[in-house]
Amino acid sequence: MKLLTYSRDGADQVGVLASDQTSVIPLRALGCPVSSMQQLIEESTPDSLRQLSQAAAAWAGETIPLSQVGKRPPVPLFRRDMICIGYNFKNHAQEIAQLRGESAKSAEVAEPIYFSKRTAYATGDGDPIPYVPGYAENLDCGVEAAVVIGKDALNISPEEAGDYIFGYTVANDMCDTRLNKVYTQPFLGKSMDGYMPVGPWIVTADEFPKDPEFHLRLWVNDNLRQEGTTASLVFSIPYIVSQLSRNMTLKAGTMISTGSPANRDAGNPEKLKIYPGDVIRCEIDGIGSISNPVVEIV
């Protein structure tokens, strides 16, 4: 089941993508009285989600064409952490280390590198990614599979991790490489408004195996720039969820973005440069895709 937030008559609503894939069934029509995706994540159970999915599949009433609603990020007003993992694709880690003039050895990680991005007002499909002349003009992007935690997770094993996952969505871990460098920690350069597009919806975990293999692709305009599968993650999704939950409660609604693959044109910085007017599209098979234009702002 694909769950999305959309805006209609000026208000955010939650719905299920209809089987035609081009329209939405409001949750309210299905007898589910939640007012936000965060609330749905917190209050739903695998059983209630199964019932919702069955009700949506059997729905014969009206649906609202996506063309008549506003696109919104799945969780518009983000109240939980957006946890990211650095260096989780070996080839991308080597690329970054090389760019920074670090040794190849520094790209080898014994344990995951976790950090958190600021995403107070979330960015969704179609929203602009700011390019700021003189400030943020060294943009980098990365397609990542993001895990949405479905219930508070504390000290869970990798084997149990799947039971705590609500679903998956597509994320684009944007950053400005100059800001990352000058601020030492990858925080401000990754936390500007628009720098973590997520969407277009959340696909519930029951549509995938417990440790799914996602095929990721990222295009800048028509140029395929990244391609990879989560099968080659250095640290798997169950490992990450389990390790993060060790003595640290992952609250329902927390998102964990699991890392991006290397750029195909690694080593050719000119070719990798991103300019205003470019459109960045991230796609994961079985989930969907998000496209975001790079827009110059002052």
Next chain:
Amino acid sequence: MKFLTFAYRGRQYPAVLSGDGSRAVPLEALGFTAPTLEEFITSGAVSSLDAAKIDAAKGFDLRAVTLLAPIPEPLQEVLVMENNFAASPEDLAAYRQEHPDGLPTYFYKKASVCNTDGAPVPSYPGHVTQLDYQAELCAVIGRDAYQVSPADAAHYIFGYTVINNVIARNLTVKHRRPYIATSLDGFLPVCPYIVTADEAPSPAEIVVRSYVNGDLRQNAPCSLAKYDFAYAIADLSRMSVLRTGSILTLGTPFGTGADQQPPRWLRPGDTVTCEASGIGSVTNTIR
């Protein structure tokens, strides 16, 4: 004014302290419907509160209630400035001279589970080997800040509080970043009060101290901070909205366990107090 959240018979009440400090007056007794202090701050209603109204209203005896963190479940994480204190005025002058284009180092500390004054801090044996304390003054953002200049930044601060930014230094090494190291459950003890900006001393005049088992470890005026709140609010709001209710810390002064020669890590049974002059304190025992 001093704002707080307390628990009484299974319910949480956002409240304000009476002038004599003896009673917690629930905001609902003053006609405000916001269910949390965070929502009260967001509503902007603080401007309609005055001391006479608070003192005339019915409140709870402080001794009869359980004080929680003022914002028990903060909006997202706590924004921390790392390595932000110079050891002395001379060091600060040297830093400014040597790093004219220097910038703060920010990172996020998880805040979804706040710890309270008097509650234990877990030591997590087998996971944590270098447990350390960090007293830090915090500013609570009072309204959404976007592209705010340093000169205007003070208008965006609702008030101040103090935290113990507990850190497991071995986990910073293990994961190369401080996120997990500072974010384990119980690692965010917060002073029970937020003192509104109009009543708090100017941040540069506030002295931050910490004690371990009564032994003074950190003792520094916030004038030793390399970057102040105004700088950080302007810097962080340049390209993103710093949302109402966000908590920004000034970083910690010299004197943590890691600064001792040799380093001295916290052990079960140790009691740590972190305080900020004119604001308050938070005390916890390591379990």
